[in-house]
Amino acid sequence: MTTFEYDDDTAVARQQDGTYRGEVTDRWGAIGGTVNGGYLLGLCTRALQHTLDRPDPLVVSAYFLRPGRLGPAAVRTDVVRTGRRVSTAQARLVQGDKEVLRVLAGFGDLSTHQGRTRVDSKPPELPVPDDCVDVTGGRSLPGLSIVDRLECRARSVPGWVQGSPSGDMTAEFWMQFRDGREIDVLAVPSLVDCAAPVVLEDGAMGSSTIELTVHVRARPRPGWLACRVSTSNVMDGLHEEDFDMWDSDGTLVAQSRQLAMVF
Amino acid sequence: MTTFEYDDDTAVARQQDGTYRGEVTDRWGAIGGTVNGGYLLGLCTRALQHTLDRPDPLVVSAYFLRPGRLGPAAVRTDVVRTGRRVSTAQARLVQGDKEVLRVLAGFGDLSTHQGRTRVDSKPPELPVPDDCVDVTGGRSLPGLSIVDRLECRARSVPGWVQGSPSGDMTAEFWMQFRDGREIDVLAVPSLVDCAAPVVLEDGAMGSSTIELTVHVRARPRPGWLACRVSTSNVMDGLHEEDFDMWDSDGTLVAQSRQLAMVF
Numbered sequence: 001m002t003t004f005e006y007d008d009d010t011a012v013a014r015q016q017d018g019t020y021r022g023e024v025t026d027r028w029g030a031i032g033g034t035v036n037g038g039y040l041l042g043l044c045t046r047a048l049q050h051t052l053d054r055p056d057p058l059v060v061s062a063y064f065l066r067p068g069r070l071g072p073a074a075v076r077t078d079v080v081r082t083g084r085r086v087s088t089a090q091a092r093l094v095q096g097d098k099e100v101l102r103v104l105a106g107f108g109d110l111s112t113h114q115g116r117t118r119v120d121s122k123p124p125e126l127p128v129p130d131d132c133v134d135v136t137g138g139r140s141l142p143g144l145s146i147v148d149r150l151e152c153r154a155r156s157v158p159g160w161v162q163g164s165p166s167g168d169m170t171a172e173f174w175m176q177f178r179d180g181r182e183i184d185v186l187a188v189p190s191l192v193d194c195a196a197p198v199v200l201e202d203g204a205m206g207s208s209t210i211e212l213t214v215h216v217r218a219r220p221r222p223g224w225l226a227c228r229v230s231t232s233n234v235m236d237g238l239h240e241e242d243f244d245m246w247d248s249d250g251t252l253v254a255q256s257r258q259l260a261m262v263f
Numbered sequence: 264m265t266t267f268e269y270d271d272d273t274a275v276a277r278q279q280d281g282t283y284r285g286e287v288t289d290r291w292g293a294i295g296g297t298v299n300g301g302y303l304l305g306l307c308t309r310a311l312q313h314t315l316d317r318p319d320p321l322v323v324s325a326y327f328l329r330p331g332r333l334g335p336a337a338v339r340t341d342v343v344r345t346g347r348r349v350s351t352a353q354a355r356l357v358q359g360d361k362e363v364l365r366v367l368a369g370f371g372d373l374s375t376h377q378g379r380t381r382v383d384s385k386p387p388e389l390p391v392p393d394d395c396v397d398v399t400g401g402r403s404l405p406g407l408s409i410v411d412r413l414e415c416r417a418r419s420v421p422g423w424v425q426g427s428p429s430g431d432m433t434a435e436f437w438m439q440f441r442d443g444r445e446i447d448v449l450a451v452p453s454l455v456d457c458a459a460p461v462v463l464e465d466g467a468m469g470s471s472t473i474e475l476t477v478h479v480r481a482r483p484r485p486g487w488l489a490c491r492v493s494t495s496n497v498m499d500g501l502h503e504e505d506f507d508m509w510d511s512d513g514t515l516v517a518q519s520r521q522l523a524m525v526f
Contacts, residue, residue: 061476213324213476234380236380257476257478259369
């Protein structure tokens with residue numbers, strides 16, 4: 001049986017009531033040599049799914065407290081409330097005696113279609129992935145291992161990658177796992193924090209997430225996901241970043257927003 | 264000394280380490296006879312400010328678990344991490360033995376202006392408040408006491424108030440407390456959940472918040488606040504609602520988003 005990188009690296013083993021053990025690997029390295037926060041959130045989302053025994057994260061909020069480190073991690077979960085449509089739980093990702101990440105999440109079942117539907121948001125109008133280019137421009141950076149896990153394809157290589165930030169704090173691109181794993185609801189909360197922050201186009205050197213909340217709105221169909229990322233307001237070094245995601249059928253899969261600090 | 268309704272009704276008294284006692288009053292009744300969730304969040308925000316001893320909520324995430332009830336409430340707070348720029352804590356609002364609301368929040372100091380600033384969002388272009396009308400259209404509804412606390416003024420009375428929903432799920436209006444209390448950072452996390460949901464313009468009867476996250480971006484100047492609310496996507500009865508707020512100088516004060524369920 002084939003195993004996929006994302007599944008291997010977010011695997012968690014139940015230890016005792018509500019506590020899970022996982023391992024932070026070096027395959028999700030982000031800008032600045034840090035472990036990508038979305039990947040750390042993936043460990044928590046996985047533990048929460050086990051704990052709540054409901055298939056779909058509907059809403060996940062993560063507060064990033066400290067940088068993650070390579071090596072063992074414990075995820076401590078607590079059920080807050082089991083509801084009819086939404087069940088809520090909390091997770092704390094702990095390394096050594098330090099809490100790295102605290103998460104609140106509501107899980108449910110996105111296959112139960114009930115109630116009103118009206119979707120006004122439109123997916124990005126991108127050329128098909130084959131007519132787009134890899135956003136890394138074929139370059140690799142030491143420690144930036146996440147680009148070996150995920151492929152993002154856009155109309156053109158972003159300005160900041162080429163050394164000339166465009167000033168445009170929006171980006172549109174396709175995303176998929178490089179190893180062929182399909183993006184499912186469980187991976188979505190990770191992936192909305194896995195692309196380069198668009199403040200890099202405004203001359204920032206990087207950005208560090210304080211809080212991220214994602215609403216997962218639908219189970220994605222297999223295939224590339226179309227993403228739109230934008231930052232409108234940087235104030236005293238703090239900025240929001242919105243990240244919306246559509247599947248290959250044009251269904252809105254997720255909307256996320258984070259508050260982050262530029263550096 | 265004059266006291267204001269919002270301050271009286273969100274007052275919390277420290278009981279023992281990290282626990283506060285407050286009272287849920289009948290002055291913040293919302294559509295459907297429920298207690299407004301923003302008001303309940305105000306009790307938590309106030310307790311968190313005491314606990315963290317930092318002036319400004321930077322980001323607050325609230326998970327609404329059950330309807331609040333009139334009468335006593337306990338707010339149990341725990342400090343998660345005291346950081347250099349951001350300190351993080353959790354609050355649980357409990358009534359009887361039931362948890363009603365769980366909150367994570369990061370507090371800091373918005374008077375410390377440091378780092379990059381670039382604001383692309385624009386406030387709504389509204390006529391001055393004197394040239395706008397009260398959105399209630401002068402009507403009052405039994406139990407809907409919150410409209411006696413807060414005044415919202417728009418270009419015209421919303422369609423749903425007049426019995427003919429417009430289909431336009433955006434709204435722009437001015438907001439202030441009716442008793443003259445200025446809106447400050449502490450009130451902001453309440454107020455982004457205090458207006459009528461814009462899904463009412465799509466024919467919904469109401470909406471119940473599952474999760475709300477607000478980024479407070481600046482301390483507001485005194486005076487009316489300009490608000491823009493919008494919902495773009497209702498899917499299977501779940502919808503997001505974005506609520507942005509600017510002060511009288513045109514400074515972006517807050518951006519919030521919630522996931523809610525229509526009824």
